Amino acid sequence: MISASPLPPLAASFADYAARWPGEAACAELFIALVGDPQDPFVRARLDGHFTASSLVLSGDGRRTLLTHHRKLGLWLQPGGHADGDRDLARVALREAEEETGLRGLRLEGGILDLDRHRIPEHRGVPEHWHYDVRYVVRAGADERFLVSDESHALAWRALDEVADDPALDPTLRRMARKWLGLGGTTAAATTPAA
Numbered sequence: 001m002i003s004a005s006p007l008p009p010l011a012a013s014f015a016d017y018a019a020r021w022p023g024e025a026a027c028a029e030l031f032i033a034l035v036g037d038p039q040d041p042f043v044r045a046r047l048d049g050h051f052t053a054s055s056l057v058l059s060g061d062g063r064r065t066l067l068t069h070h071r072k073l074g075l076w077l078q079p080g081g082h083a084d085g086d087r088d089l090a091r092v093a094l095r096e097a098e099e100e101t102g103l104r105g106l107r108l109e110g111g112i113l114d115l116d117r118h119r120i121p122e123h124r125g126v127p128e129h130w131h132y133d134v135r136y137v138v139r140a141g142a143d144e145r146f147l148v149s150d151e152s153h154a155l156a157w158r159a160l161d162e163v164a165d166d167p168a169l170d171p172t173l174r175r176m177a178r179k180w181l182g183l184g185g186t187t188a189a190a191t192t193p194a195a
Contacts, residue, residue, distance in 0.1 A: 010089070011035040017112050027115050034132055041132070042083040049117075049130035053092035054080020055138040056113060056176045057101060058160075062139070065160050065177065066101055066146060069153040072123060075170055076156075080133065093136040100149050105141030113137050113179055116172045135176060 011032045018028035034041045034049060041050050056078055057066040067076045079100035083092050094108050114135035122128045146155045163169060164177035 008035060010087070013112055014115065017115060024115065027117060030117055031115055031132055031134070040085075042085055042087055044082045044084065047127055047129045049132055051083045051089060052080055052131045052133045053083060053089040053096065053136065054078045054133055055093040055097045055108075055136045056180060057097050057103070057106070058109075058137060058139045058180070059144060059157065060140055060142060062180075063160055064157045065163055066103070066140070066144075066155060066157050067163070067173075068100055068149075068151070068155050071151055071153055074153075076158075077170055077173060078135070078176065080135070081151075089134045090136055093134070094138055097138045100151055101146045101155060102149070103140050103146055104143060106138050107141070109137040109139050111136070114172070114176045118172070137180065 014028045014031040014035070018025040021028075034051070039046050039048070044050055054077075058064070059066075065078070068079050069075070070077050079097045080093060081096040081100070083089060086092050090108055090111075094106060097103070097106055112134055116131075116133045116135065118131055118133065120129055120131050144157065148155050160177045160181055164174055164181055166174065
Protein backbone atom coordinates (compact mmCIF):
# COMPACT_ATOMS: atom_id res chain seq x y z
CA MET A 1 0.00 0.00 0.00
CA ILE A 2 1.27 3.48 -0.89
CA SER A 3 2.34 5.46 2.17
CA ALA A 4 0.30 8.43 3.38
CA SER A 5 3.45 10.22 4.61
CA PRO A 6 4.93 12.96 2.41
CA LEU A 7 6.90 11.54 -0.51
CA PRO A 8 9.78 13.04 -2.50
CA PRO A 9 8.48 14.60 -5.77
CA LEU A 10 9.43 11.66 -8.01
CA ALA A 11 7.92 9.13 -5.60
CA ALA A 12 4.81 11.32 -5.37
CA SER A 13 4.49 11.21 -9.16
CA PHE A 14 4.65 7.40 -8.98
CA ALA A 15 1.89 7.45 -6.32
CA ASP A 16 -0.19 9.68 -8.59
CA TYR A 17 0.38 7.21 -11.42
CA ALA A 18 -0.88 4.38 -9.18
CA ALA A 19 -4.02 6.40 -8.45
CA ARG A 20 -4.65 6.88 -12.20
CA TRP A 21 -3.86 3.24 -13.04
CA PRO A 22 -4.94 1.21 -9.98
CA GLY A 23 -4.26 -2.06 -11.78
CA GLU A 24 -0.59 -1.05 -11.88
CA ALA A 25 -0.28 0.00 -8.21
CA ALA A 26 2.04 -2.92 -7.36
CA CYS A 27 4.43 -1.82 -10.10
CA ALA A 28 4.30 1.80 -8.88
CA GLU A 29 5.16 0.57 -5.37
CA LEU A 30 8.39 -0.96 -6.74
CA PHE A 31 9.31 2.39 -8.30
CA ILE A 32 8.54 4.26 -5.06
CA ALA A 33 10.72 1.83 -3.11
CA LEU A 34 13.59 2.29 -5.57
CA VAL A 35 13.54 6.09 -5.15
CA GLY A 36 14.27 5.59 -1.45
CA ASP A 37 17.00 3.00 -1.91
CA PRO A 38 20.30 3.95 -0.23
CA GLN A 39 22.26 2.83 -3.31
CA ASP A 40 21.95 5.39 -6.11
CA PRO A 41 19.23 4.04 -8.46
CA PHE A 42 19.97 6.75 -11.04
CA VAL A 43 23.29 5.19 -12.15
CA ARG A 44 23.62 2.14 -14.38
CA ALA A 45 26.33 0.63 -12.15
CA ARG A 46 23.56 -0.35 -9.68
CA LEU A 47 22.89 -3.77 -11.17
CA ASP A 48 20.15 -4.65 -8.67
CA GLY A 49 18.06 -2.26 -10.80
CA HIS A 50 18.20 1.34 -11.94
CA PHE A 51 16.06 4.04 -13.53
CA THR A 52 15.78 4.57 -17.24
CA ALA A 53 13.46 6.91 -19.12
CA SER A 54 11.83 6.66 -22.50
CA SER A 55 9.12 8.34 -24.50
CA LEU A 56 6.29 7.73 -26.87
CA VAL A 57 7.37 10.20 -29.57
CA LEU A 58 4.25 11.55 -31.26
CA SER A 59 3.77 13.35 -34.54
CA GLY A 60 2.35 16.87 -34.36
CA ASP A 61 -1.17 15.55 -34.86
CA GLY A 62 -0.73 12.83 -32.22
CA ARG A 63 -1.70 10.03 -34.62
CA ARG A 64 1.71 8.50 -35.30
CA THR A 65 4.70 7.48 -33.21
CA LEU A 66 8.36 7.32 -34.17
CA LEU A 67 9.84 3.92 -33.36
CA THR A 68 13.46 2.86 -33.29
CA HIS A 69 14.67 -0.58 -34.34
CA HIS A 70 16.92 -1.13 -31.32
CA ARG A 71 20.42 -2.26 -32.30
CA LYS A 72 21.11 -4.38 -29.17
CA LEU A 73 17.66 -5.90 -28.70
CA GLY A 74 16.59 -6.22 -32.35
CA LEU A 75 13.08 -4.94 -31.54
CA TRP A 76 10.98 -1.95 -32.60
CA LEU A 77 10.72 0.19 -29.44
CA GLN A 78 10.31 3.74 -28.21
CA PRO A 79 13.52 5.78 -27.78
CA GLY A 80 15.00 5.95 -24.30
CA GLY A 81 18.02 5.34 -22.15
CA HIS A 82 19.79 5.45 -18.81
CA ALA A 83 19.46 8.30 -16.33
CA ASP A 84 23.25 8.30 -15.82
CA GLY A 85 22.96 10.30 -12.61
CA ASP A 86 20.25 12.72 -13.80
CA ARG A 87 17.36 12.65 -11.30
CA ASP A 88 14.99 14.50 -13.66
CA LEU A 89 13.63 11.54 -15.62
CA ALA A 90 11.39 13.70 -17.83
CA ARG A 91 14.52 15.55 -18.96
CA VAL A 92 16.25 12.20 -19.57
CA ALA A 93 13.34 11.03 -21.74
CA LEU A 94 13.39 14.23 -23.78
CA ARG A 95 17.19 14.15 -24.18
CA GLU A 96 17.17 10.50 -25.27
CA ALA A 97 14.39 11.17 -27.80
CA GLU A 98 16.40 14.03 -29.30
CA GLU A 99 19.64 12.02 -29.40
CA GLU A 100 18.10 8.85 -30.83
CA THR A 101 15.83 10.47 -33.45
CA GLY A 102 17.62 13.65 -34.47
CA LEU A 103 14.26 15.45 -34.27
CA ARG A 104 14.45 19.11 -33.29
CA GLY A 105 11.79 21.10 -31.48
CA LEU A 106 10.55 18.19 -29.37
CA ARG A 107 8.49 19.06 -26.32
CA LEU A 108 7.42 17.08 -23.29
CA GLU A 109 3.67 16.66 -22.94
CA GLY A 110 2.10 15.90 -19.58
CA GLY A 111 3.43 13.69 -16.82
CA ILE A 112 4.20 9.99 -16.65
CA LEU A 113 2.39 7.93 -19.28
CA ASP A 114 3.62 4.49 -18.24
CA LEU A 115 5.87 2.60 -15.85
CA ASP A 116 7.57 -0.65 -16.76
CA ARG A 117 10.01 -2.85 -14.85
CA HIS A 118 11.74 -5.34 -17.15
CA ARG A 119 14.82 -7.57 -17.26
CA ILE A 120 17.65 -6.67 -19.58
CA PRO A 121 19.62 -9.67 -20.83
CA GLU A 122 23.38 -10.02 -20.29
CA HIS A 123 25.28 -8.09 -22.95
CA ARG A 124 29.05 -7.79 -23.43
CA GLY A 125 29.90 -8.71 -19.86
CA VAL A 126 27.19 -6.60 -18.22
CA PRO A 127 25.07 -9.06 -16.20
CA GLU A 128 21.33 -9.39 -16.61
CA HIS A 129 19.61 -6.64 -14.58
CA TRP A 130 16.35 -4.72 -14.03
CA HIS A 131 15.38 -1.50 -15.76
CA TYR A 132 12.77 0.65 -14.05
CA ASP A 133 11.60 2.56 -17.11
CA VAL A 134 9.63 5.78 -16.59
CA ARG A 135 7.80 6.65 -19.81
CA TYR A 136 6.58 10.04 -21.01
CA VAL A 137 4.98 11.56 -24.11
CA VAL A 138 7.15 13.75 -26.32
CA ARG A 139 5.61 15.58 -29.27
CA ALA A 140 7.41 16.52 -32.48
CA GLY A 141 7.25 19.95 -34.04
CA ALA A 142 6.48 20.73 -37.66
CA ASP A 143 9.70 19.15 -38.97
CA GLU A 144 9.37 15.36 -38.66
CA ARG A 145 12.57 14.46 -40.51
CA PHE A 146 14.63 12.09 -38.38
CA LEU A 147 18.22 10.83 -38.33
CA VAL A 148 19.16 7.26 -37.45
CA SER A 149 21.64 7.15 -34.56
CA ASP A 150 24.29 4.52 -33.79
CA GLU A 151 21.83 2.94 -31.31
CA SER A 152 19.35 1.98 -34.04
CA HIS A 153 19.15 -0.06 -37.20
CA ALA A 154 16.32 2.14 -38.46
CA LEU A 155 13.58 4.58 -37.45
CA ALA A 156 10.01 4.65 -38.75
CA TRP A 157 6.81 6.60 -38.19
CA ARG A 158 3.91 4.22 -37.44
CA ALA A 159 0.20 4.90 -36.97
CA LEU A 160 -0.62 4.67 -33.25
CA ASP A 161 -3.76 2.60 -33.81
CA GLU A 162 -1.67 0.06 -35.75
CA VAL A 163 0.96 -0.01 -32.99
CA ALA A 164 -1.76 -0.58 -30.37
CA ASP A 165 -3.02 -3.67 -32.22
CA ASP A 166 0.16 -5.18 -33.72
CA PRO A 167 0.89 -8.47 -31.90
CA ALA A 168 4.41 -8.52 -33.40
CA LEU A 169 5.38 -5.44 -31.37
CA ASP A 170 6.52 -5.31 -27.75
CA PRO A 171 3.44 -5.60 -25.50
CA THR A 172 4.49 -2.65 -23.34
CA LEU A 173 4.81 -0.45 -26.44
CA ARG A 174 1.29 -1.53 -27.41
CA ARG A 175 0.13 -0.69 -23.87
CA MET A 176 1.54 2.86 -24.15
CA ALA A 177 -0.17 3.37 -27.51
CA ARG A 178 -3.46 2.12 -26.05
CA LYS A 179 -3.13 4.48 -23.09
CA TRP A 180 -2.54 7.45 -25.38
CA LEU A 181 -5.50 6.47 -27.55
CA GLY A 182 -7.70 6.15 -24.47
CA LEU A 183 -8.12 2.41 -24.86
CA GLY A 184 -6.59 1.50 -21.51
CA GLY A 185 -3.32 -0.21 -20.70
CA THR A 186 -4.50 -3.78 -20.76
CA THR A 187 -2.18 -5.36 -23.33
CA ALA A 188 0.47 -6.41 -20.80
CA ALA A 189 1.28 -6.38 -17.12
CA ALA A 190 3.44 -3.46 -15.99
CA THR A 191 5.98 -5.75 -14.39
CA THR A 192 7.52 -8.25 -16.78
CA PRO A 193 8.71 -11.44 -15.06
CA ALA A 194 12.37 -12.40 -15.19
CA ALA A 195 13.36 -14.33 -18.28
